[in-house]
Amino acid sequence: MEVVTVAVCRGVVRIVVALGLVLAGAAAQTGAAQAGVVPAGAGVERAGAGAVRAGAGAVRADAWRAPEADVSYRGRVKLSAGRLAVWVVPENQGPAPLANTTLRLRFSAALADGQELAEGCARAGQREVMCETGALPAHGPGRHIGLRLWLKERPSEVVVRVDTWWNGGANDRNHANDEHTVLALDTGDSYSF
Structure with a gap:
């Protein structure tokens, strides 16, 4: 008899807790709507200049x-x-300033061991910095980054890929x-980009 009573009590407790959570969520959504908080999650998107359409959940509109x-x-x-x-x-190019970003440089040839890199730079593999x-x-430039890298071998050419690994969480629509x-080419000439 005790086993059945304990099972029934646990079931009732779970129902009461679940009902309490549902009621608390409804109260939070009502309070959030009054405080200018927009429900978020599924379906949050821009609906025009500054307007937002809502889904489920809750975050500030901005x-x-x-x-x-x-x-x-x-x-x-x-080279x-x-x-x-x-x-x-x-x-x-703007319009918002960024506190920091991360530049990634990838090379078609392996780098030699024991490189001395510029401040703020680190190796991320055999061919990546x-x-x-x-x-x-x-609307302006950041600090100049200069690297002098030794390669493991002496290739006649090296392909260098430059891109952004992390942009500070910014919305960047122009990756060109x-x-x-x-x-x-191993000519000693400078190739600009």
Whole structure:
């Protein structure tokens, strides 16, 4: 008899807890609507300039919007006698400033061990280096990033791929200016992007 009573009591407790959660959720949604909080989750999207359509859940109307920015890169690549020089200037075309972004450089040739990299840069593999750009103002350049890299072998050419690994959570609609592929021949000439 005790086993049945305990099972019934546990079932009643679960029902009461579930009902309490449902009622608390309804009260929270009512309070949220009065406080200017928009339900979110499924179906949250822009409905025009500043307007939002709602789904299920609850977040502030402006919390889901990422800053609008346009990260871009320009620079040069030079290959000479197994040594690769890369110079990059990150820029932000705006309209919002960014606190930091991460530039990714990938190479078709393996890097030698024991590289000395610029401040804010780290190896991410045999053929990859990541560099933080630092703050990018709304309409202007960031800090210049210069790398002198030794390659494991002495290739006649190296392909360098430049792109953004992380953009600070910004909404960047133009990737034509932050994704570059550069072929550098072992001539000592600079190849611009």
